[in-house]
Amino acid sequence: MELGLQGRTALVCASTSGLGRATARALAEEGVTVVxxxxxxxxxxxxxAEMPNAVGIGCDLVADGGAEQLLTAARKAVGDIDILVLNGPGPAPGPARDTDTAGIEQAIETLVKPQQLLVRSVLPAMLEKGWGRILSISSTSVEAPMPNLSLSNLGRAALAGYLKTLATEVASQGVTINSLLPGRIATPRARQIDEAxxxxxxxxxxxxxxxxRAAIPAGRYGEPGEFGAAAAFLCSAPAAYITGTALRCDGGLVPTL
Structure with a gap:
């Protein structure tokens, strides 16, 4: 299938490892100039340097001014952003009964505020062009909250709610906004959760x-490349009628439709 992404630009957050890296690679291989x-x-x-059509920029997205600095550097490198992929590590594991105000603030500062700023900043150019893709790499916890990950569950659900609301507002203007929900993918983050x-x-x-693995109908953890391929499709031209949705990539793990 021709994805129609040749010549587009993408900013992929937290893309030096794991799911972000797999997504960046998949987009670069489709002819996207990737940050x-x-x-x-x-x-x-x-x-x-390991990918075609890619440039690397260092930035701490959750630091004060981090999102603004990243956007300035990315635009200087590749111009307007056609594809924005939101991604980043979640807060530390912990039960809901131990959640306090500081933890809630951490979840919002990590998983909502910088992402919303990036979205708000790239959206005007997308709307002017009549084409744009915003994709959030999230978690199946958005649909089925995971034990001992109360802060991650909270922050990811909040971001998903915001993106769903926004998707309905811009759907008629050529911009799609979706979430891709990984289950157990063989990444450093999955290993961290297993170790905990x-x-x-x-x-x-x-x-x-x-x-x-026994709880996954597919009988295995997913491969990062499989996730990256799904992400690239959601960012593609043929996926123009898919918006405001959350797609699971979990080997059948979540037992709901």
């Missing part, structure tokens, strides 16, 4: 991973 981002400038440039579960329950990491 790879991460806290380390050297690492961002190193990862970008092992420590919490007293089981070995191997036991935790075995139990996790």
């Amino acid at each position: 790879v981002t991460g806290r380390s400038s050297d690492r961002a440039r190193e990862v970008a 579960a092992a420590q919490r329950t007293g089981r070995t990491l191997r036991e935790v991973e075995t139990a996790s």
Whole structure:
């Protein structure tokens, strides 16, 4: 399938590893000029050098002024942003009963405020062109909150609600806004969650991973490349009629339609 992305530009947040990196690679291979981002400038440039049509920019998105600095640098490098991919690490694990005001503020500062600023900043140019794609790399916790991830559940659901509302407002103007919800994908973040579960329950990491795979109908963790391919499609020209939706990429893990 021709995705119709040749010559487009993309800013992919937190794309030096994991799902962000897989998404950046998939877009670059479709002819998109991709801005790879991460806290380390050297690492961002190193990862970008492995891809066609990519540049690396270092920036801490959640630092004061981080989103503004990233957008300034990205526009200087590639011009207006046609595709914005929101991504980033979640807050530390923890049960809901221990959630306090500081934790809630951390979740919003990490998972909502910088993302909303980026969206608000790139949207005018997209609307003027009559074409744009905004994609949030989120989590299946948006549909089925995960145990011991109360702050992540809170922040990701808040961002998803905002994006769904915005999608209905701009759908008629050529801009689509969607969320892609990974289940158990073989990334460093998934390993971090498994290690935390092992420590919490007293089981070995191997036991935790075995139990996790057993709960997935596909019988395995997903590959980052599989996720990246789904992300690239949602950003494509043929996906122009898909907006305001949350697509699971989870091997059948979430037991709902």
